[in-house]
Structure formats: C-alpha cells, structure tokens
Amino acid sequence: MEPSELRRAVEAARATASESGLQADHAIVIHNSDRVALRLVPCDVLARVAPSGHLADSEFEVEVARRLAAVDAPVAELDPRVEARVHARDAFAISLWTYYAPVPAEIAPADHADVFLRHHAALRRIDLAAPHVTERVALALRQVNDRQRSPELSDADRRLLSDTLGGLSAAISVDTAGEQLLHGEPHPGNLLNTRRGPLFVDLATCCRGPVEFDLAHAPEEVGQRYAGADQSLIHRCRALNWAMFSAWRWRRDDQMPDRRYWRVEGLSRVRAALDRCGMD
Incomplete structure (x- = not known):
C-alpha cells in the first residue's frame, strides 16, 4: 500500500x-x-x-x-x-x-514435508466450496492476454506466459482422481516457524487440485520427502506457479515491493522451470 x-x-x-x-x-x-x-x-x-x-x-x-x-x-x-x-x-x-513470535531457525526438509502431510490430511476432513486451481490460472491468464491490464509486458514474454499458463493448466486438469482441497500458495513465506511448530498462514488462497500444486511452492527436497508425490507433476506445477506469479507482477496496478526486480526474476524462473520439465 x-x-x-x-x-x-x-x-x-x-x-x-x-x-x-x-x-x-x-x-x-x-x-x-x-x-x-x-x-x-x-x-x-x-x-x-x-x-x-x-x-x-x-x-x-x-x-x-x-x-x-x-x-x-x-x-x-x-x-x-x-x-x-x-x-x-x-x-x-x-x-x-x-500473533506468533517467530523462531529464528530454518524448518528442516523432513519437518517441512511432515507439516504438508498433516495439513493436507486436515484439509481432507473439512467440507468447503473452493475454486479449482485452474480457475485461479484463468484469472492470471486474463491479466496476460489483456494488454490494457499488462501494458509493459513484451510480445515475446506475453506469449511465453500465455502458452505456459494455458498449456500447463490443461495438462494438470486431465487427471482429477487424486484432487483435494489445498492451501494454494504455501511458499516458505507463508509457513511460520513458531514455538507450536510450523504453521501455515494466508489461507485465502485455498483451492482444489493435486497436492503437487502445493508442493511446487516448497524447496525441491520437500516434495522428494512427501510420500506418493509425482515428481514430474511437481516440476510442471512449479513452472505453472512461476507463470502465475509473473502474471500478477506485470499487472499495471501491482503493488508488490521490488516489483521491478520480480518482473525480471519471475520470467527467468518460468524459463528455468520449463527447461527442467524438458519444455520450451
């Protein structure tokens, strides 16, 4: 603000x-x-x-x-x-x-994976109407495809984000058998290390989709410790997450601190994630 x-x-x-x-x-x-x-x-x-x-x-x-x-x-x-x-x-x-006073220590990958497992188990126990992750992707895609909303985005980068958002959203929506409620944006900034243990915050992004979408927000070693996770799907979801992040940063009215840096860095992360998936 x-x-x-x-x-x-x-x-x-x-x-x-x-x-x-x-x-x-x-x-x-x-x-x-x-x-x-x-x-x-x-x-x-x-x-x-x-x-x-x-x-x-x-x-x-x-x-x-x-x-x-x-x-x-x-x-x-x-x-x-x-x-x-x-x-x-x-x-x-x-x-x-x-208010939880932060504990000045990193959360170990094994503990990080464990809190994901417990959180996903709890989410399976509640009944809540929530949007599908592809609906959130569609909102980001509208920002990219509307030149008035993202006037400073170059044609090449607009194509990159549009193709990534559209293509990967369609890919992860094919198999819905294992979908459930998710946090939606459980990046490390939304996981507090407290005296009660790790706690997720910023719950407004709750949505429905594969658990791999959540795991793609965490460091790679966390997903590797999550039993049953599809590692290739995590990589695709990571590219999708960075494309969504970049779409928001290129909005004309975005207010994220250091927006200029994150516009460039976000696109770089999208390309690196796509390369990791073997996509261009």
Missing part, C-alpha cells in the same frame, strides 16, 4: 482492535503489499487488512481458518479473544489473528 493508504489501514486496524476490547497503542508493519499484516501492541494481535474490494476473500479466509482449527490443522488461528469475523471499516476489510 502507498504511505497514505497504509496510514489509514493502520488506524482502521487499531480502531477495530480497540472496539473489540484490545489495547492497540502501536502497530508494527509485518508485511506490506496490496494487503498488509500488522502486529498490534501491547495486545499482541496480528491484524490482516485488505481493501474493501477483497472483503469476500477475507471472509473466505476466516471461514477456512475456523474450519481448519476445528480439526487441529497446523495453521495460524484467529484471535480467541474476539469474534471470528471480518470487520469493515474505512474502506478496509480487517481480521484479527493470533
């Missing part, structure tokens, strides 16, 4: 926490993109703040978290001191979560 919008988001989060009976004198920015995560002190709550246009996504995330908490999934939980819902204030959608 731009500085002026961020200031408004902070004040909206503090006011929401205060109205819920929590003391929120100060806010520490944990993450700032098109949405922000704030640590409010001294109440020690994590506030997730999104523009009101993302209200439905925020409400979906709260519902996913509520259901997963009921089956003891390894996920961050909503703050138990307040009602589990999304608050609308000053054109923002605000949800209040438990």
